[in-house]
Amino acid sequence: MADQSARVAIIMGSRSDWPTMQAAAHVLDELGVAYEARVVSAHRTPQRMYDFAAGARDEGFQVIIAGAGGAAHLPGMTASMTDLPVLGVPVESKLQNGLDSLLSIVQMPGGVPVGTLAVGKAGAKNAGLMAARILALADADLARRLADWRSAQSDAIPESVED
Numbered sequence: 001m002a003d004q005s006a007r008v009a010i011i012m013g014s015r016s017d018w019p020t021m022q023a024a025a026h027v028l029d030e031l032g033v034a035y036e037a038r039v040v041s042a043h044r045t046p047q048r049m050y051d052f053a054a055g056a057r058d059e060g061f062q063v064i065i066a067g068a069g070g071a072a073h074l075p076g077m078t079a080s081m082t083d084l085p086v087l088g089v090p091v092e093s094k095l096q097n098g099l100d101s102l103l104s105i106v107q108m109p110g111g112v113p114v115g116t117l118a119v120g121k122a123g124a125k126n127a128g129l130m131a132a133r134i135l136a137l138a139d140a141d142l143a144r145r146l147a148d149w150r151s152a153q154s155d156a157i158p159e160s161v162e163d
């Protein structure tokens with residue numbers, strides 16, 4: 001059962017994806033956005049994927065972040081069964097650093113949108129930020145926290161090339 005306050009679902013094809021997908025969880029923690037993380041695989045747990053995607057809106061989720069590697073069908077299959085925005089994160093694989101994951105997620109047929117981020121932890125981090133930006137369209141407090149987060153990021157980048 002989902003934590004009723006969780007607005008973002010972070011799903012992934014395998015527990016082995018969690019070190020990557022934690023980057024999404026981390027930034028959502030920083031922004032005070034409640035999420036729930038689950039292992040859901042289109043390949044290995046098709047009924048769990050079906051039940052999750054069909055029931056995600058009723059569970060209270062507003063955005064889904066889906067990470068998977070290799071033949072990464074999870075984001076697209078999930079997007080085919082819900083009208084919630086689905087953000088796809090290609091997890092790095094053994095083949096060309098995850099190029100297979102990226103192409104599996106980004107090359108969706110017209111009519112089934114998956115917003116695809118970069119491969120790996122940077123993509124997962126940006127998926128968390130993108131989920132927050134979507135939610136912030138209707139949440140002024142979150143919009144302010146996002147603006148503060150962005151300012152803090154800028155402040156942390158030194159202009160000097162010396163220490």
Ligand SMILES: Nc1c(C(=O)O)ncn1[C@@H]1O[C@H](COP(=O)(O)O)[C@@H](O)[C@H]1O
Nearest residue numbers: 013014016041042043068069072073074
């Ligand atoms: N791409 C998918 C799906 C899916 O798309 O349904 N389910 C698992 N996987 C991926 O298999 C990779 C290897 O998984 P294991 O480490 O468990 O062998 C993971 O990156 C996972 O996302």
